[in-house]
Amino acid sequence: MEQRSKLDGRVAIVTGAGSSGPGLGTGKAISVLFAREGAKVVLVDKFEDRADETLRLIEDEGGSATVVIADLAEVASCQHVVDQAVDRYGGVDILVNNAAIASSTSIVDTTPELYHQVIAVNLTAPFMLSKAAIPVMIERGGGAIVNITSIAALRGQGGAGSTAYAASKAGLIGLMVDLADAYGKKGIRVNCIAPGIINTPMRAAAMRQAGVDPAQIDLSFRTSLGIEGDAWDVARAALFLAGPDGRYLTGVLLPVDGGTTARSH
Numbered sequence: 001m002e003q004r005s006k007l008d009g010r011v012a013i014v015t016g017a018g019s020s021g022p023g024l025g026t027g028k029a030i031s032v033l034f035a036r037e038g039a040k041v042v043l044v045d046k047f048e049d050r051a052d053e054t055l056r057l058i059e060d061e062g063g064s065a066t067v068v069i070a071d072l073a074e075v076a077s078c079q080h081v082v083d084q085a086v087d088r089y090g091g092v093d094i095l096v097n098n099a100a101i102a103s104s105t106s107i108v109d110t111t112p113e114l115y116h117q118v119i120a121v122n123l124t125a126p127f128m129l130s131k132a133a134i135p136v137m138i139e140r141g142g143g144a145i146v147n148i149t150s151i152a153a154l155r156g157q158g159g160a161g162s163t164a165y166a167a168s169k170a171g172l173i174g175l176m177v178d179l180a181d182a183y184g185k186k187g188i189r190v191n192c193i194a195p196g197i198i199n200t201p202m203r204a205a206a207m208r209q210a211g212v213d214p215a216q217i218d219l220s221f222r223t224s225l226g227i228e229g230d231a232w233d234v235a236r237a238a239l240f241l242a243g244p245d246g247r248y249l250t251g252v253l254l255p256v257d258g259g260t261t262a263r264s265h
C-alpha cells in the first residue's frame, strides 16, 4: 500500500523557524519535521541568517520551504506573513505560533517597555496571526493552529519569577480555548504544547544569563523521567496535533515536559 506522508501538500506557517544560537530550537525542528512529512513550510523569523539555515536544512533533504522575514513585535507583520503564504503557496492549512522571547525578570524589575515587548511577540502576534489565518483556513475547509506555550504558564519556576513571560504564555491558553470552541465547526482545530525543560539555544542562553551550569541541575528532581527533552520531542508533538493523527483533538493543552507538571513539588 502506498505510504502517504502526514502533511502532503499542506501549507504550514512556523514562526521563530530559526534558532537563537547554535543547536536546535523547536521552530527549526518543527519546520524540518513538517517538511519531511510533505508540508510546504513558510519559515518566519526576525533574522534572515537564522531562517536561511533552516531553509538550507530542508532543501538539502529535498523538502519545500520559503522564508518570510518579519518582526512579529510589529502588528502589521502578521497580516503580511499570511499574505505571503497565500501569494507563494496558495493558502494556509497550519499555523504554529512558536516564536517567543524569554524574560527572567521579577515583576518589580519589569519595565513597561519590557512587558509590552514580551506580550507583543509572545501573545499579540499569535492573536493577530490567528486572526489573519483563520479566514484563509476556512476557505480551504479547515486547518490547525498549534500554540507553543510553556509550563511557566502552569506553575512557578522558582526564583524571583519570569512574570511577563508566564503571563504571555498563559494568554496563549485562553486564545486556544476560545478559538477551539468558536471555529471547531469550521474545521479548525486549536491546541497548545507546553514544553518543560527542553535543551534549546533559548534555554542555554537563559541558563548563562542566570549564571547556572546546566550540568548542575538535578533533572531527577525537576522531571519524573529524570531527563531533559530536545526540540524533536516538541516537533513530534506538534506533528501529532497538527496532522491527521490529531483529527479529534482540539482545545488540548499537551505538556511535553518529562512529567514536570505531574509532580507535586
Ligand SMILES: NC(=O)c1ccc[n+]([C@@H]2O[C@H](COP(=O)([O-])OP(=O)(O)OC[C@H]3O[C@@H](n4cnc5c(N)ncnc54)[C@H](O)[C@@H]3O)[C@@H](O)[C@H]2O)c1
Pocket (backbone or CB within 6 Å): 015, 016, 017, 018, 019, 020, 021, 024, 025, 026, 027, 044, 045, 046, 047, 050, 070, 071, 072, 073, 097, 098, 099, 100, 101, 121, 148, 149, 150, 151, 194, 195, 196, 197, 198, 199, 200, 201, 202, 203
Ligand atoms: N527551551 C525551553 O526549555 C522551552 C520551555 C518552554 C517553552 N519554550 C517555548 O518554545 C518556543 C521556542 O523556544 P526555543 O528555545 O526553541 O527558542 P529559540 O530562541 O531557539 O528560537 C526562537 C526563534 O524565534 C525568533 N524570534 C524571536 N523574536 C522574534 C520576533 N519578534 N519576530 C520573529 N521571530 C522572532 C528568534 O529569532 C529565534 O529564531 C518558544 O515559544 C518558547 O517560549 C521553550
